[in-house]
Amino acid sequence: MSIAEDARHVPDGNAPPAQIDAEEARRARTRRIERIARWTLPALVMVLAIWGWHRVVTVNEIPHYILPGPGLVWESLVNDRAMLMDAAWLTFRITFMALILAVLGGAGLAILFNQSRMLEMSFYPYAVILQVTPVVAIAPLIFIYVESKIAGMLICAWIVAFFPVLSSTTLGLNSVDHNLRDLFKIYRASRWQRLVHLQLPSALPYFLGGLRIAGGLSLIGAVVAELVAGTGGIGSGLAFRIQEAGYRLNIARMFAALSLVAAMGVFIFAALSLVSHLLLRKWHESAVKRET
Amino acid sequence: MSAPGVTLAGTARFGGTALFEDVRLSLAAGQWTCLLGPSGCGKSTLLRLIAGLETGAAFAGEIAASDGRPVAGRVAYMAQDDLLMPWLDVAGNVALGARLRGEAEDAGRRDALIARLGLADHAHKRPGALSGGQRQRVALARTLMEERPVVLLDEPFSALDARTRVDMQELAAETLAGRTVLLVTHDPAEAARMGDAVWLMEGGALYAVPVPGSPAIRPVSDPETLRFGADLLTRLRAA
Numbered sequence: 001m002s003i004a005e006d007a008r009h010v011p012d013g014n015a016p017p018a019q020i021d022a023e024e025a026r027r028a029r030t031r032r033i034e035r036i037a038r039w040t041l042p043a044l045v046m047v048l049a050i051w052g053w054h055r056v057v058t059v060n061e062i063p064h065y066i067l068p069g070p071g072l073v074w075e076s077l078v079n080d081r082a083m084l085m086d087a088a089w090l091t092f093r094i095t096f097m098a099l100i101l102a103v104l105g106g107a108g109l110a111i112l113f114n115q116s117r118m119l120e121m122s123f124y125p126y127a128v129i130l131q132v133t134p135v136v137a138i139a140p141l142i143f144i145y146v147e148s149k150i151a152g153m154l155i156c157a158w159i160v161a162f163f164p165v166l167s168s169t170t171l172g173l174n175s176v177d178h179n180l181r182d183l184f185k186i187y188r189a190s191r192w193q194r195l196v197h198l199q200l201p202s203a204l205p206y207f208l209g210g211l212r213i214a215g216g217l218s219l220i221g222a223v224v225a226e227l228v229a230g231t232g233g234i235g236s237g238l239a240f241r242i243q244e245a246g247y248r249l250n251i252a253r254m255f256a257a258l259s260l261v262a263a264m265g266v267f268i269f270a271a272l273s274l275v276s277h278l279l280l281r282k283w284h285e286s287a288v289k290r291e292t
Numbered sequence: 293m294s295a296p297g298v299t300l301a302g303t304a305r306f307g308g309t310a311l312f313e314d315v316r317l318s319l320a321a322g323q324w325t326c327l328l329g330p331s332g333c334g335k336s337t338l339l340r341l342i343a344g345l346e347t348g349a350a351f352a353g354e355i356a357a358s359d360g361r362p363v364a365g366r367v368a369y370m371a372q373d374d375l376l377m378p379w380l381d382v383a384g385n386v387a388l389g390a391r392l393r394g395e396a397e398d399a400g401r402r403d404a405l406i407a408r409l410g411l412a413d414h415a416h417k418r419p420g421a422l423s424g425g426q427r428q429r430v431a432l433a434r435t436l437m438e439e440r441p442v443v444l445l446d447e448p449f450s451a452l453d454a455r456t457r458v459d460m461q462e463l464a465a466e467t468l469a470g471r472t473v474l475l476v477t478h479d480p481a482e483a484a485r486m487g488d489a490v491w492l493m494e495g496g497a498l499y500a501v502p503v504p505g506s507p508a509i510r511p512v513s514d515p516e517t518l519r520f521g522a523d524l525l526t527r528l529r530a531a
Contacts, residue, residue, distance in 0.1 A: 182369070182371075184392075186367060186368070187389050187392050188365060193392050197392065201377065283379045283420055
């Protein structure tokens, strides 16, 4: 150890242990390169893909109603921005509300199921049935019985999104270290205290894992619901715009709206990852930085 | 706090087979009792019975305190695993029991205990940032914070390196003085050092082993203690 420290303090000393120095320098260099590559490589791939797309379209003289070039899509993004932003805002609102409901419903049901075995046995199978039945197949029925388009879309998105929260929170609540349970027993903690002070914190990492999946799924649910709901006064979100532009052979706008949907998905995932990191960084294995 | 003696007498069965039969273990009031035995002999089950924890075994018999009051609610527990909540910092872990009982947090006593166990610099760290020895010291601080007269130790030092283990033994002996302590261990040297009384568990039966005349805790290098530890090891191997 003292050799390594000497090497750090006197890099140009008389007899520097060159081997350790070189090894350390090499490792630092690898880390630096990796840090830069993490951002530049995906960006480079995107630039290449867009350039390739552009070349394919111009070289083959593909008409814009079949495949517009990236320039046209960008133009559509800029020219139709007012309409697209309105649509994006609506889709985002539905997605966000559905996610909130999925969290409340999923985590709430998980806690109820955890507290009562009878409840779990009675209702868990139906949660599974709701999850495995494709939402596209349920949605038309929902829109028959639910007046409000917004409510219908929320229900669709919720059905898709609540299950990952439910199942991962359930798993978390049940995977409390049994030694810690013993300790709480010795402390004569009540059922409620065990839930609040032991089970919920233990389940938090699992819940956050489910939340990240639910974020993406609620966007999918919102998009599917819009497609099924179709035109209905207020029902003009991004998915509806894609459909509408398709009917008009405005392929560039389809791509523009699609890119906004994708960007929204990435944004939701990044935001939820950040939330997860902030909540866990102090203590959970997944977020704590290791020295070595 | 005057610590009562504790007696366990009875039989525990695992399905059809007896884990131990008609044993009688008494913990002298305010003293260290060591229960030594090979892994899987049922010594942890015995401790868990006194603690009132689930064991999976059916127990017929009685567990009583010498002052006639129930044992449950008067025990503290330390295990090989430090049982710290990873999301609470050191101070939060030490004060966990008080928080669960809804008592006003006695920050002065908490910080004094943390300082006494040499953890003052770490009071706001999470367990994940501490070494194994430091974590066990936090667990000890939490146990002390509880003010329970009976302390049950289930191999709390066995995962520590030799030096840390000896330090922890001394710290525990010093801080738990006056309480009725049951130390379950598979380490003959530890039992030889720590026990005011030593019991050997083998083949479902308990044997009291006569201990050296010098009072526990005995010095690591004391020839009589070393001799005693070697004797215990021999008996363990013969079993």
